[in-house]
Amino acid sequence: xxxxxxxxxxxxxxxxxxxxxxxxxxxxxxxxxxxxxxxxxxxxxxxxxxxxxxxxxxxxxxxxxxxxxxxxxxxxxxxxxxxxxxxxxxxxxxxxxxxxxxxxxxxxxxxxxxxxxxxxxxxxxxxxxxxxxxxxxxxxxxxxxxxxxxxxxxxxxxxxxxxxxxxxxxxxxxxxxxxxxxxxxxxxxxxxxxxx
Amino acid sequence: xxxxxxxxxxxxxxxxxxxxxxxxxxxxxxxxxxxxxxxxxxxxxxxxxxxxxxxxxxxxxxxxxxxxxxxxxxxxxxxxxxxxxxxxxxxxxxxxxxxxxxxxxxxxxxxxxxxxxxxxxxxxxxxxxxxxxxxxxxxxxxxxxxxxxxxxxxxxxxxxxxxxxxxxxxxxxxxxxxxxxxxxxxxxxxxxxxxxxxxxxxxxxxxxxxxxxxxxxxxxxxxxxxxxxxxxxxxxxxxxxxxxxxxxxxxxxxxxxxxxxxxxxxxxxxxxxxxxxxxxxxxxxxxxxxxxxxxxxxxxxxxxxxxxxxxxxxxxxxxxxxxxxxxxxxxxxxxxxxxxxxxxxxxxxxxxxxxxxxxxxxxxxxxxxxxxxxxxxxxxxxxxxxxxxxxxxxxxxxxxxxxxxxxxxxxxxxxxxxxxxxxxxxxxxxxxxxxxxxxxxxxxxxxxxxxxxxxxxxxxxxxxxxxxxxxxxxxxxxxxxxxxxxxxxxxxxxxxxxxxxxxxxxxxxxxxxxxxxxxxxxxxxxxxxxxxxxxxxxxxxxxxxxxxxxxxxxxxxxxxxxxxxxxxxxxxxxxxxxxxxxxxxxxxxxxxxxxxxxx
Numbered sequence: 001x002x003x004x005x006x007x008x009x010x011x012x013x014x015x016x017x018x019x020x021x022x023x024x025x026x027x028x029x030x031x032x033x034x035x036x037x038x039x040x041x042x043x044x045x046x047x048x049x050x051x052x053x054x055x056x057x058x059x060x061x062x063x064x065x066x067x068x069x070x071x072x073x074x075x076x077x078x079x080x081x082x083x084x085x086x087x088x089x090x091x092x093x094x095x096x097x098x099x100x101x102x103x104x105x106x107x108x109x110x111x112x113x114x115x116x117x118x119x120x121x122x123x124x125x126x127x128x129x130x131x132x133x134x135x136x137x138x139x140x141x142x143x144x145x146x147x148x149x150x151x152x153x154x155x156x157x158x159x160x161x162x163x164x165x166x167x168x169x170x171x172x173x174x175x176x177x178x179x180x181x182x183x184x185x186x187x188x189x190x191x192x193x194x195x196x
Numbered sequence: 197x198x199x200x201x202x203x204x205x206x207x208x209x210x211x212x213x214x215x216x217x218x219x220x221x222x223x224x225x226x227x228x229x230x231x232x233x234x235x236x237x238x239x240x241x242x243x244x245x246x247x248x249x250x251x252x253x254x255x256x257x258x259x260x261x262x263x264x265x266x267x268x269x270x271x272x273x274x275x276x277x278x279x280x281x282x283x284x285x286x287x288x289x290x291x292x293x294x295x296x297x298x299x300x301x302x303x304x305x306x307x308x309x310x311x312x313x314x315x316x317x318x319x320x321x322x323x324x325x326x327x328x329x330x331x332x333x334x335x336x337x338x339x340x341x342x343x344x345x346x347x348x349x350x351x352x353x354x355x356x357x358x359x360x361x362x363x364x365x366x367x368x369x370x371x372x373x374x375x376x377x378x379x380x381x382x383x384x385x386x387x388x389x390x391x392x393x394x395x396x397x398x399x400x401x402x403x404x405x406x407x408x409x410x411x412x413x414x415x416x417x418x419x420x421x422x423x424x425x426x427x428x429x430x431x432x433x434x435x436x437x438x439x440x441x442x443x444x445x446x447x448x449x450x451x452x453x454x455x456x457x458x459x460x461x462x463x464x465x466x467x468x469x470x471x472x473x474x475x476x477x478x479x480x481x482x483x484x485x486x487x488x489x490x491x492x493x494x495x496x497x498x499x500x501x502x503x504x505x506x507x508x509x510x511x512x513x514x515x516x517x518x519x520x521x522x523x524x525x526x527x528x529x530x531x532x533x534x535x536x537x538x539x540x541x542x543x544x545x546x547x548x549x550x551x552x553x554x555x556x557x558x559x560x561x562x563x564x565x566x567x568x569x570x571x572x573x574x575x576x577x578x579x580x581x582x583x584x585x586x587x588x589x590x591x592x593x594x595x596x597x598x599x600x601x602x603x604x605x606x607x608x609x610x611x612x613x614x615x616x617x618x619x620x621x622x623x624x625x626x627x628x629x630x631x632x633x634x635x636x637x638x639x640x641x642x643x644x645x646x647x648x649x650x651x652x653x654x655x656x657x658x659x660x661x662x663x664x665x666x667x668x669x670x671x672x673x674x675x676x677x678x679x680x681x682x683x684x685x686x687x688x689x690x691x692x693x694x695x696x697x698x699x700x701x702x703x704x705x706x707x708x709x710x711x712x713x714x715x716x717x718x719x720x721x722x723x724x725x726x727x728x729x730x731x732x733x734x735x736x737x738x739x740x741x742x743x744x745x746x747x748x749x750x751x752x753x754x755x756x757x758x759x760x761x762x763x764x765x766x767x768x769x770x771x772x773x774x775x776x777x778x779x780x781x782x783x784x785x786x787x788x789x790x791x792x793x794x795x
Contacts, residue, residue, distance in 0.1 A: 003332065003333055003335065003411070004331075004410075004411060005410050005411070010410050013409055013410060015410075017336070017406050017410050017411075020405075020410060021336060021402050021403075024401075024405055024436060025402055027436065028398055028436050028437060028439070029440070031438075031441055032441070032443055035445065035486055035489070036444045039444070039459070039482055039486070042485075043482070047477055122455070122456070123455045123456065124455060124458075124474075124475060126458075126475045127458055127459070127478060130451065130459060130475075131459075133455075134447065134448060134457070134459075138447065
């Protein structure tokens, strides 16, 4: 016997197992980042003085990163849409672009962190930098996780396409939902840390 | 109606299909089948064994502490144990305060996160849920296996932390900052261990929710689910949504400890008379908020699966349907929701302000309503039943008043004025131990006695079981009842000498000796259980597939269902609610859920 609804949706719930699973996982991620954002609010309102992000952080670089990450979300959707249209070659191009954009994001982040360390600005400098490094660091880890998963589906994981195309398409859809969430967290991080 | 589909499984059918199912088993090697298994039953059993060992270990830590409380500063009589623990913990057999603090912190951590939750959710949930909803496995078997091994790694990290310089974590199971931030290396191990345990419960809870929503058998609507499944369902949501904030807090505390940040360190912090070299600007209260945002729902993670088990056992042993099944279901959902907005009633003493206190007092009073509904429904379920006083039923019956005492003594703690007097006393220890020890742990014992025949095909010995029950019941009250007396007298908790120096504790301090002796006897009372547990695997009285003449689906599966996705000989289909006992006009006295006759 096989576990039911791994590929097709259960009629009365309308979803397949992994799709429900990833939504639940994202709910827990909302709580994780929600707790960190709440801590940011609490620390900021409790502080006597709090700097403006645009005075201390590099807004143009972060804007570039925002553009990069939103673009990667678009290519991610296109890669899934290509699979829905039964075009593996196109899928590979779009998925490859998604991975490259994600790497570009990390590259920019690397230079941003490096510039801070050069000026001896560390998490221990003050609470603003502490929450900045913690939030962006944790988000960066999520980006790395996304790259690992997407690279697997771009390379060895795509062998599943030949035998079970529906199941593979589902997998890419689920990875896409995760990737959009990572994008969404940055959409919150950018104004909160850099612009306010 | 699918006449060809299923009938109540007869032993003949099982026998006929068994060879085919077992053939699958033989293809797997030993490691894949029993150790790195993805089968929910094997994972459930691993969870069970591991968590029972942790419960025993956590209990042992407490028995050591009880020596120091009963006879503060006196030499411990067992020389071999003193030698084993060494001079950095017990020089000349006298316990050091630092070691006492480690024992206290780790007793709480181990009992809650590595004992009760993995047993109640990981073991019972894993083994029973797929059987009760009539499916072959969890929705994500590999993630299920990962969940167990993350738990195992987290537990191992906690155990190893006893041997690092400075010993294990010693800032209480709550790890309040700033004390925990300046503590020794054991605290870092604690945080790393917690990250593993949180990951484990995250993977487990996603799996449980998806399994219950997606893999229910045909005809098993939500209102036909056994109450145990409902309880686990709500519990999983609590684990899913309440643990991540603690993970965030854990990451921040790790940053404080390792990267020198000051999330939880206020400006002007002075440690041992020396100003701390930190940037400051953090908030110790922030840790408490994040911690209790997890830890209050966690209380319901501890109690809801226990209520689920008790509901199953009571319905089965009173031979009548649960009274108010629907009210219980709605109550458990409401309870789950409310548990997210009561956390700060643990913090009335922190001076967070009367307006906030008033809000959390109100929500706390509201959350007591659904708990009372569930408990009342279980009590009323006994009315007019022809009760079978089996061992699982004795534990389930004891759960009701014990949880009742635990819950009712919680009311004064939920209101700020009495809480200010009681909060840092033994009264609080008595209160939550009544909920968790003679409450939850008794329910877990009921579950072990109840489902043991499903796993092994044999019942646990009844005489040993009753010996285990009565001795445990008497001694556990001997441990915890005097705590209320001590606490009302104002005796502080968490003190190394048990409060011997305080004038107001003098009148009640002598109770410590009685409580400690009760605790050690409670330890001895577990011996019949341990013997019974192993002896009955081979020598217990043989039980049929449906050992207790029960109605829920797990009893329609074969005994010790075959591994590798083969729980049921025929795919079950559900035609009725979970507790159709003593249905008028039925000769048999009970109608299983998958019985399609006379719908």
